[in-house]
Amino acid sequence: MNIIVSILSLTFFAQVLRLFTPYFLGANAANFSERAGVINIAIEGFMITSALGYALFTYLTNNIFLGFVCAILVNLLFSLLYALFVIKLKINQIVAGVGFNLLMAGLAKFLIVFIFQSSSNTPRIPDLPNIPYIQDIPYVGEVLSDYIILFSFALIFISNFVLFKTKFGLRLRSAGENPEAGESLGIKIRLYKLYGVLICGFLSALGGIWLASNQNSFSDGMVAGRGYIALAAMIIGKWKPVNILFACIMFAFFEALEITFQISGTFIPSQIIQMLPYLITILVLIGFIGKTKPPASDGIPY
Amino acid sequence: MNAIEFKYITKRFGDLTANYNVSFAVRKNSVHCLIGENGAGKSTLMKILFGIYKPDSGIIKINNVEKSFDSPLDAIKSNIGMLHQHFMLIEDFTILENVILGSEVTIKYKIDFEWSEKTLNNFNDKYNLGLNLEQKISEISISEQQKVEILKLLYRNSEILIFDEPTAVLSPVEVKEFYKIIEKFKDEGKTIILITHKLHEVKEIADRVTVLRRGEVVYETEKENLDINILSRKIVGDVILKNDISKETVMINQEDSVIKLSNITLRKNGHDILNKLNLSLHNGEIYGVCGVEGNGQSELVDLIFGLEKKFSGYLEKNTNKISLVPDDRLKKGMIKEFTIGENLILKDKNKLNITKKYLTGLTDEVINNFDVRVPENSVIMKLLSGGNQQKVIFAREIELNNDVLIFSHPTRGVDINATAFIHSKIIEQRNAGKAVLLISSDLDELLSLSDKFGVIYKGTLVKEFSSELENIQNETMKNKLLEKIGKLMIGISVE
Ligand SMILES: Nc1ncnc2c1ncn2[C@@H]1O[C@H](COP(=O)(O)OP(=O)(O)OP(=O)(O)O)[C@@H](O)[C@H]1O
Ligand SMILES: [Mg+2]
Numbered sequence: 088m089n090i091i092v093s094i095l096s097l098t099f100f101a102q103v104l105r106l107f108t109p110y111f112l113g114a115n116a117a118n119f120s121e122r123a124g125v126i127n128i129a130i131e132g133f134m135i136t137s138a139l140g141y142a143l144f145t146y147l148t149n150n151i152f153l154g155f156v157c158a159i160l161v162n163l164l165f166s167l168l169y170a171l172f173v174i175k176l177k178i179n180q181i182v183a184g185v186g187f188n189l190l191m192a193g194l195a196k197f198l199i200v201f202i203f204q205s206s207s208n209t210p211r212i213p214d215l216p217n218i219p220y221i222q223d224i225p226y227v228g229e230v231l232s233d234y235i236i237l238f239s240f241a242l243i244f245i246s247n248f249v250l251f252k253t254k255f256g257l258r259l260r261s262a263g264e265n266p267e268a269g270e271s272l273g274i275k276i277r278l279y280k281l282y283g284v285l286i287c288g289f290l291s292a293l294g295g296i297w298l299a300s301n302q303n304s305f306s307d308g309m310v311a312g313r314g315y316i317a318l319a320a321m322i323i324g325k326w327k328p329v330n331i332l333f334a335c336i337m338f339a340f341f342e343a344l345e346i347t348f349q350i351s352g353t354f355i356p357s358q359i360i361q362m363l364p365y366l367i368t369i370l371v372l373i374g375f376i377g378k379t380k381p382p383a384s385d386g387i388p389y
Numbered sequence: 390m391n392a393i394e395f396k397y398i399t400k401r402f403g404d405l406t407a408n409y410n411v412s413f414a415v416r417k418n419s420v421h422c423l424i425g426e427n428g429a430g431k432s433t434l435m436k437i438l439f440g441i442y443k444p445d446s447g448i449i450k451i452n453n454v455e456k457s458f459d460s461p462l463d464a465i466k467s468n469i470g471m472l473h474q475h476f477m478l479i480e481d482f483t484i485l486e487n488v489i490l491g492s493e494v495t496i497k498y499k500i501d502f503e504w505s506e507k508t509l510n511n512f513n514d515k516y517n518l519g520l521n522l523e524q525k526i527s528e529i530s531i532s533e534q535q536k537v538e539i540l541k542l543l544y545r546n547s548e549i550l551i552f553d554e555p556t557a558v559l560s561p562v563e564v565k566e567f568y569k570i571i572e573k574f575k576d577e578g579k580t581i582i583l584i585t586h587k588l589h590e591v592k593e594i595a596d597r598v599t600v601l602r603r604g605e606v607v608y609e610t611e612k613e614n615l616d617i618n619i620l621s622r623k624i625v626g627d628v629i630l631k632n633d634i635s636k637e638t639v640m641i642n643q644e645d646s647v648i649k650l651s652n653i654t655l656r657k658n659g660h661d662i663l664n665k666l667n668l669s670l671h672n673g674e675i676y677g678v679c680g681v682e683g684n685g686q687s688e689l690v691d692l693i694f695g696l697e698k699k700f701s702g703y704l705e706k707n708t709n710k711i712s713l714v715p716d717d718r719l720k721k722g723m724i725k726e727f728t729i730g731e732n733l734i735l736k737d738k739n740k741l742n743i744t745k746k747y748l749t750g751l752t753d754e755v756i757n758n759f760d761v762r763v764p765e766n767s768v769i770m771k772l773l774s775g776g777n778q779q780k781v782i783f784a785r786e787i788e789l790n791n792d793v794l795i796f797s798h799p800t801r802g803v804d805i806n807a808t809a810f811i812h813s814k815i816i817e818q819r820n821a822g823k824a825v826l827l828i829s830s831d832l833d834e835l836l837s838l839s840d841k842f843g844v845i846y847k848g849t850l851v852k853e854f855s856s857e858l859e860n861i862q863n864e865t866m867k868n869k870l871l872e873k874i875g876k877l878m879i880g881i882s883v884e
Contacts, residue, residue, distance in 0.1 A: 254493040254500055261479055261490055268477035271441070272491030272541075273462030383480060 097226035099343060104230045105301065107339035109134070109294040111239050113317025114324065114331045115246050116290035121326060122250060123283025124263035125173055126386040128184035130291050131314025132191030137162045137295030139195045142209040142305035143202070151215060158299075159292045165191070166288030170281050177388035188314075196307055208306035215300040235297040242290075246328035259283055263382035266389040276389055323372060325379045341367050391453065392417040392549055392580040393438065398447035400433055400604075402772070405764035407433040409604040411447070415597075420571065420581045422591045425601035425624055426804045427776025428762030431584045432474055434601070435551050438582075439471045440464040451549070465491075470547030472538045474554050474584075474775045474802070475719055478526045485509060485522040488540050512543045516570050530683045531558045531717070539570065550574060552583045554775065556590060557802040560681045560830040562879065568594055586776075586804050588617045600624055625806050635816070646671050646705070647793055647824040648693060653702035655688055655848070662688045663700065664848035670793060670824040675815065677827045677839030678850070681878055685848035686828050687716060690795055693826065708793060712786035716797040716828075722782040725771040729755070729763065732770055733785050755784045760807065775802045780811075787814055794818055795826045800834060812838060832871060836861050844877040852877050 113130045120127040127133075140161035145154025169187060172178045203209055215234065222232035230236055250256040261269035262279040269276050294313070299305050316338055324331030341364040348360045393415040400408040407430040415421040423431050436442045438449060440458030448455050451467050458464045464471075478487050485502070488509055494501045506522060513520055518536045526534060535558060542550055552571075556564045571594060574581055585591060591598055592615055600608040600623045608623035610616075646669035655663035663685045670676055680686060691697035692704065694713050715721035723732045730748030733755060734740060740747075752766050759780045763773060770778055779802055786794065796815065800808040815838060819825050829835050835842060842858060843850040860866040873883050 248499075252500060252502075253498050254495050255498070257486060257490055257493060257500065261482070264479045264481055265477070268479050268487075269490065271439075271461050271471070271473065271477040273460065273465045274491050275462075 099347065101227050101230045102343045102346065103336070103339045104236060106342050107335050108233075108236050108239050109298055109313050110317050110320055110335040110338055111242065111332065112235075112290050112294035112297070113314055114320040114335055115242055115328065116287040116294065117318050117321045118246070118324075118326055118328070118331060119250075119259070119290065120283045120287035121321070121385050122263045122382055123259045123280045124266065124382060124384045124387065124389065125170075125280050125284055125287075126180040126184065127169065127284065127287050128181060128318060129169065129187035129191070129314075130287075130294075130317050131310055131312065132188040133162055133165065133288060133291035134295035134298065134310045134314050135195050136165055136191045137292035138299040138310065139198060139209070139295075139305045140292075141296040141299045142212050143198070145212045146210055151213060154212070155215070155296060158296050159289060162288040162292035162295070163285060166284050169288075170284045173388065174277055174280050174284070180386050180388075195305070199305070199307065206307075209304050211303050212299070214303065215296075233297075235293055235300075238293065243328055243332050246331075250328065255282075260382070262389075263384055266384055280389070319368060322379055322381075323368070326381060337367070337371065338364055390417045391415060392451070393582070394450040394453075395434070395438075396448045396450070398434065398437060398444045398449070400430075400437060400442060400444050402764050406604050408437070408444070408601075411601070411604070411606055413599045413606055413609060415580060415582060417452075417580050418575065418578050419596035420575060420583060420594050422595040422598045423582060423584045423601065424586070424588070424591060424598060424620065426603075426762075427780070427802075427807060428774040429601040429624075430604040431601055432553055432774060435471065435553055435582065435584070438464070439469060439551060465545065465547075468546070468548040469551065470542035470545055470549070471551040472535070472542065472553060472555055474557075476534050476538055478534055478537060480527040481525060483523055483525055484520055484529070484537050484540070487526060487537055488522075488544050492545055509540060509544065512540055516543065516573065517566070532560070532563050532682055535559070535567075547579070549580045550582070552581065554584050554586070554802055556585055556587060558682075558798075560878075561832060561875075562681060564590070586802065586808075588620055588805075591615070591620065592617055602626060621805055624804065647707050649703075649705040650693070651703040651705075653692065653700055653704060655685075655692065655697065655700040657688075662848050663692070665702070666849055668843065668850060670826055672792075672824050673819055673822045674840045675819050675825040675827055675838050677829070677835040677842040678845050679829065679832060679835050679842070679874065679878065680845035682830065684845050686797070686845060688848075689845070690715070690797055690826075690828065693793075693795065708791075710789075710791035711793045711795065712789050712791040713795045714783055714786050714797060714799050716801075718778055718782055718801075723770050723778065726769055728752070728767050728769055729761070729773075729781055730767075732781060733788075736785065736789060755781065755788075759784045760810070776804055776807060779803050780807060783811060783814070787818065791823070793824045793826070795828075797828045798830065799827070800829075800831065808834075832874065836867070836870070844874055846877060846880050851882070 113134060117127055117130050137158045140158035141154045144157035145151055148154060169183065172183045173180045199205055199209055217229070217232040218234065222228045224231065250260065258269065258274050259279045259282060261274060262276045262283070266276040295310070298309060302309060320331055320334040320338060323334040345360050345363050348355070349357055391414040396412050398408050398411040399406070411434060425431055433442065437444050440461045440463050450456065456467060485505060489500070489505050494504055509522055512518070518540060520533060520536055520540065526537065535555060556567060559567055571581060583594065595615065596612050598610050598615060598620065599606055600620065602624065649669040651667055653663050653666045654661060666689070678686060688697055690713065692700060694711055719725065724735070730752040733751050734743060734748070749766060755761060756763060756766070761777050761780045763777065770781065773781070783799060799815065800811050803811060812834070815825060815827070827835065827838060836858065839858060841853060841855045843853045854870070857870055861870065876883055
C-alpha cells in the first residue's frame with residue numbers, strides 16, 4: 088500500500104526525472120556519433136571526465152560558470168583525440184572506446200588522489216543555479232527549475248529536428264549509412280563524422296556535469312555504469328530520438344522503483360530488486376522491440 | 390565545340406595500367422559512347438573525370454578550360470553528374486532524401502521539403518519516371534533505383550552526364566524508356582557520355598564512339614561510319630569468340646523433374662508476388678524465364694534456392710545441390726572486401742584446411758580459365774571491374790558441380806567475348822545433364838539458350854514455349870515470337 092502511494096507521489100516523479108536526465112543525455116550523445124557512423128562506447132568515460140572536470144575547475148576557480156565551461160572543453164578535447172584515433176588513424180572503434188573508458192576512469196582516480204589527497208572524492212562544490220521562482224514549487228520545483236533537465240526535455244525536439252529536418256542532419260546520417268554515396272555527392276564525410284563525435288562529447292559532458300552538480304562533488308565510481316545504460320537505451324530506441332526517450336524513461340522508472348522498494352523495505356531480497364531494470368530490459372528486448380538495425384555503416388572506418 | 394577533352398590521361402594501380410595515354414574529345418550536345426572489354430578502363434576514366442581518382446599524368450579540359458578535380462565536389466561544381474555502374478544510394482533514406490543530399494535547399498536551417506518535393510515531382514512528371522518520393526530505396530526495384538539516380542542528375546541540373554552501363558540492369562521495355570530520356574537530355578543541349586556493352590544500342594544512340602582496349606584508345610568513329618562488326622573486332626582485338634558449343638540431345642524423361650513447383654503462391658505485404666505458379670526443371674534442360682523486372686523473378690529464385698519459405702502450394706525438390714548466380718552481384722553474390730580466392734571458397738563446405746597456396750592456386754585457375762582481368766592475384770573483389778566480378782561469381786557457381794544451376798542475368802555487364810564464353814559454359818552444363826534455370830532480360834540470350842521458355846507476369850508463368858524455339862533461325866518466325874513475348878510481358882494475352 089505504502090509503496091503504491093510513494094510511486095504515485097510527486098517525489099517519485101522527480102526521482103524518475105533525475106535518473107532519466109543522465110541516461111537521456113548519454114544516449115543522445117552516443118546517437119549523434121553513431122548516426123555519423125562512429126561507435127563510441129566511451130560515453131561512460133566521457134561522463135567521468137566531465138564530472139571530474141566540473142568539480143575540479145569549479146573548486147579551483149571558485150566559479151560555477153568557469154567550471155561548467157572547462158568541463159565541456161575537457162570533453163571536446165578528449166573527443167578530438169578520440170576522433171583522431173578512429174577517424175584519422177582508423178583504429179578499431181571498440182578497442183579505442185574500451186581504451187578511453189579505462190584511461191578516463193584511471194585518470195580520474197589518479198587526479199583526485201594527486202590533487203586532493205583523497206582516495207575517493209573531491210571537496211564539496213556548490214550546485215548549478217536553478218531558475219528562480221520555479222524552484223519554489225513544492226516537490227517538483229527543484230527538478231523543473233534545473234537548466235540541464237530542461238535542456239534534456241528540449242533535446243527530444245532538438246535531436247529529432249537536427250537529425251531529420253536539417254541539411255546538417257541529412258549529411259551526418261549519410262556518413263553513417265553509406266559514406267561512399269555521400270562522398271559521390273560532394274559531402275566531406277570525415278568532417279561530418281568529426282561533428283558527430285564532437286556533439287557526442289558535448290552532450291555527454293552535460294550528463295557528467297549534471298551528475299557532479301547534483302551530488303555536489305565528484306567521487307570515484309559515481310557514474311556507475313550510466314554510460315553503458317545510455318548505450319543500451321540508444322540501441323533499444325533503435326537510434327531514434329523519440330524511442331530513445333521511452334527507453335530512458337523505462338530505465339529511470341524501474342530504477343526509481345528499485346530505490347523505492349529498498350527504502351520502504353519489502354520481503355523481496357534486494358538483489359532481485361536490483362536486477363529489475365536489467366531483467367525488464369531483456370524482456371522488453373525479446374518481447375517488443377524486435378530486430379534493431381544500426382546505421383548501415385556504423386563502426387566501419389572510412 | 391568540345392565539352393570535354395581528355396589529353397594523355399594515364400592511370401596506374403600498382404603494376405596495372407588502367408588508362409594509358411588516353412586522348413579524345415566529346416562534342417558539346419552529343420551522345421558519346423565509350424565501349425570496350427571488361428577491365429578496359431572505362432569506369433576508371435570516368436571516375437577520373439568525376440574527380441574520384443586523380444590521373445598519374447594528363448589533363449582534362451571542360452569547355453576548353455583545363456580543370457583538375459580533387460573530389461566529386463569539384464566535378465559537381467563544373468556541372469558534371471555521374472550515374473555509377475554500382476549505384477550510390479542510401480538504402481535507409483527515402484528517394485527524396487537521396488536526391489537532395491549534398492544540394493539541399495533550406496529555409497533558415499530547415500530543409501525546404503515542400504519545395505524539394507514540388508521540384509522533384511516536376512521532373513518526375515516531365516520525364517515520366519513514376520517515382521514515389523516517400524519510398525525508401527530498400528523498398529524499390531533496381532530499375533526504379535536507376536531512375537532515382539537519373540533524378541539526382543536532373544535535380545543538380547548537370548550539363549555533362551556520365552552514364553556507366555545504365556542499361557545493364559534494365560529490361561527491353563525499360564531500355565527503350567531510358568533512351569527516350571537520353572534523347573530528351575540531348576534536346577535540352579546536354580552532353581552525354583555513355584558506357585555500354587550492347588552494340589546495337591550504340592548504333593542507335595551514338596553520335597561518336599570511342600573504343601578502349603587494355604587502357605588505350607584503339608578506335609574512334611562517327612555516327613555515319615559506325616559498323617557493329619568493326620566495333621566488335623576493335624573491342625576484342627580481332628578474335629571474336631563464338632559460342633561454339635552446340636546443344637547435344639540429352640534424353641529427358643518429362644515425368645522426372647528435379648524441381649517442381651505446383652500452384653505456388655507467395656504473399657508479401659498484402660500482394661501476391663507469386664500467384665499460382667507452376668514450373669518444373671528437368672535434367673539436361675535450360676528453362677528460360679523472361680519478364681519485366683519485379684514480376685516475381687527474384688522471389689521465384691529465392692524460393693527455389695530455399696531463401697523464401699513462407700509460400701503456399703507444393704514445392705518438390707529432389708536435390709539440395711543448387712548453384713546460384715544472383716541478380717545483384719554486389720549484395721548477394723560476394724563479399725566485397727574478400728579476395729577472389731576467399732570468395733571462390735565461400736561455398737566450399739568440405740575444405741577445412743585452407744592454405745594461402747591453395748587459395749592462390751584456385752585463383753590462378755579461375756583467372757586463366759575464365760579470363761578474369763585483375764591487377765594482381767590477391768586483389769579484393771571490390772577493386773575488380775564490374776564484368777570481372779561477374780566472371781568470378783559465375784566461375785564459383787559452375788565449379789561447385791551442383792545438380793541445379795540458377796542463372797539470374799548471368800551476362801549482366803559482361804563484354805561480348807565473355808558473354809559468348811559464359812553462354813558456352815551454360816550449354817556445357819546442360820549437356821552434362823544439369824537442370825538450368827535462366828532468368829534474363831536479354832531476349833536474344835534467352836531464345837538462343839533455352840530449351841523451354843516461360844513468360845512471367847504478375848507472379849504467374851502466363852505462357853510456356855518450347856517447340857517454337859526450334860525455328861528461331863528463321864527471321865520472320867523469330868520476330869513473330871518476339872512480338873508475342875513482348876505482349877505477354879506487359880500483360881496482353883495472346884492465343
Ligand atoms: N581502385 C583500384 N585499385 C586497383 N585496381 C583497380 C582499381 N579500380 C580499378 N582497378 C582495375 O583497373 C582495371 C580497369 O577497371 P575498370 O573498372 O575501369 O574497367 P571497365 O572498363 O569499367 O570494365 P567493366 O566493363 O567490367 O566495368 C581493372 O583491371 C580493375 O581491376
Ligand atoms: Mg566498368
